[in-house]
Amino acid sequence: MRRGGTLILGGGPAGSAAAIALVQGGIDPSARPLLIERQREMGDAICGGFLSWQSLAALDRLGLTKLRGATLDHLRLFTPRGRADAPLPRPALGVSRRQLDSALLDLATSAGAAVERGVAVARAEGRQLWLADGTQLAADTLLLATGKHDLRGHGRPRDDADPSLGLRVRLGPAAGLSRLVGSAIELHLFDRGYAGLSLQEDGSANLCLALRKSRLIETGGPAGLLAAIGRESPALADRIAHLAPGQPIDAIAAVPYGWRTGRTTPGIFRLGDQCGVIPSLAGEGMGIALASGIAAARALTAGHGAEQFQAGFAARTRRPILVARTVLMVAERPSLAPALLALTRLAPGLAGLVARATRIGA
Ligand SMILES: Cc1cc2nc3c(=O)[nH]c(=O)nc-3n(C[C@H](O)[C@H](O)[C@H](O)COP(=O)(O)OP(=O)(O)OC[C@H]3O[C@@H](n4cnc5c(N)ncnc54)[C@H](O)[C@@H]3O)c2cc1C
Structure with a gap:
């Protein structure tokens, strides 16, 4: 049995940010954290890959400045009634999670954290x-950063009658697709869900969907769903036409959008999606994950307890999660989506205000 020390569980943005910030914060070398990640090579997590300006600033503070990606400068909203464009308050970056997660873990390793993949x-x-083989580990301090995946013993509540699901698939690369999407982050609203689409560093596009389970069941699964939403929206069909045959569609079940906690037990810091899940159409889940890792490292270095950290961080996520929940409630309802379209057309600046209100404060 391995005993003691600071153990970070999960090498996504939250866990890696915590490891990097702890080591950069000048922690005693004998107390350096051990980060455990179940993937040997980081793959493309189910995520839109939209790095907000706030996420980019956090990455900059951690020393990750050389990410390749597509610059995104405006939002393009589609509903079955039409489309509206609105500028983003500041440029964002479209990246693959494979690139981001690998770069963060490499940075954690080179900074001096112990990483076991x-x-x-x-x-x-x-x-x-x-x-799984029965080996036991014990930590003095546990940073729980397993993200979308609940760890048995530390699960998040699941009480939704019609839970939200996430799907992700890669489209292209193709010149026609790049021309269609350009520098936009696209949101295509449909009954009980939405699809987000943006280009990433290699010219391919990341199509990510969040929807209610009932809609997936009605359409007979991921392939049937893509066909159904393509029939409802010619613009989306033009984009889905760039799906290569045999391309895998990744899925995740029961995403507890809107859940957040300010509670924990002594010695357990809950980070990223394990402390709050902002609806993904806000594009700030990674921002919250990075901010939580950095804040936990600061709290640990300052000798603050987990309970104090958790309550303080929950206060920081309150507004962004509340605003994003409200927008999601409207966006998922076909009867309300036209109002969102009309508002975005009438006052594009309003979309920018909402985008700002869904960011985690520095
Ligand atoms: C459909 C969808 C689209 C999204 N789009 C965006 C977007 O465009 N922009 C944005 O900012 N956010 C987006 N998000 C949210 C974002 O993906 C998450 O908020 C973010 O990844 C959380 O980071 P994390 O580090 O907490 O967890 P994760 O990124 O989930 O990382 C957790 C890590 O822990 C590892 N792990 C899990 N369990 C174990 C275990 N038992 N043992 C060892 N290792 C383990 C995993 O392999 C993984 O590497 C989206 C989410 C969804 C569902």
Whole structure:
């Protein structure tokens, strides 16, 4: 059994940011954190890959300045009634999660954190963890950063009658697709969900959907859903036409959009999606993950307890999550989506205000 120390579980943006910030914060070398990540090579997580200006500023503070990606400068909103364009308050970047997560983990390693990849924790009781083969680990301080994936023993509540799901697929690369999407982050609203689309560093586009389970069941699964929403929206069909045959569609079940917590138990810092899940159409989940990792490292270095950190961080996520929940409630309803379109057309600046209100403060 491995005992003691600071253990970071999960090498997504939250876990990596915590590891980097802890080491950069000048932590005693004997107390350097160990980060455990179950993937040997980072893949493309189910995520739109929209890095907001706030996320980019956090990455900059951590020292990650050389990401390649597509510059995104405006929002393009589609509903079955038409389209509206609105400038983003500041430029964002479209990137693949493979690039981002790999670069963050490499930075954590080169900064001096111990990183073990290809190790999955199966369950936990407080700060005691068990690997699938029965190996036991115990941490003095546990930073829980398993993101979208709940760890048995530290699960988040699931009480939604019609839960939200996430899907992701890569389109292109193709010159025609690049011309269609350009420097936009596109949101295509449909009954009980939306699709987000933007270009990423290699010219391909990341099509990410968040929707209610009932809609997926009605359409007979991911392929049927893409066909159905393509029939409802010719603009979306033009984009989905660039889906290569055999391209995998990744899925995640039961995403608890809007959930957040300010509670924890001594020694357990909940980070990223494990402390709050902002509806993904806000494009700020990674911003919250990075901010939580940095804030937890600062709290640890200052000797603050987990409970104090958790309550303080929950206060920071309150407004962005509340605003994003409200927008999602409107966007998912076909009867209300036209109002969103009309407002965006009438007052494009309003979309910018909402975009600002859904950012996590520095
Ligand atoms: C459909 C959808 C679209 C989204 N689009 C955007 C977007 O465009 N922009 C944005 O900012 N946010 C977006 N988000 C949100 C964003 O993806 C998350 O908020 C963010 O990834 C959270 O980071 P994290 O580090 O907390 O968790 P994750 O990114 O989920 O990382 C967790 C890590 O922990 C590892 N792990 C999990 N369990 C274990 C275990 N038991 N043992 C070891 N390792 C483990 C995983 O392999 C993973 O690497 C989207 C989310 C969804 C669902």
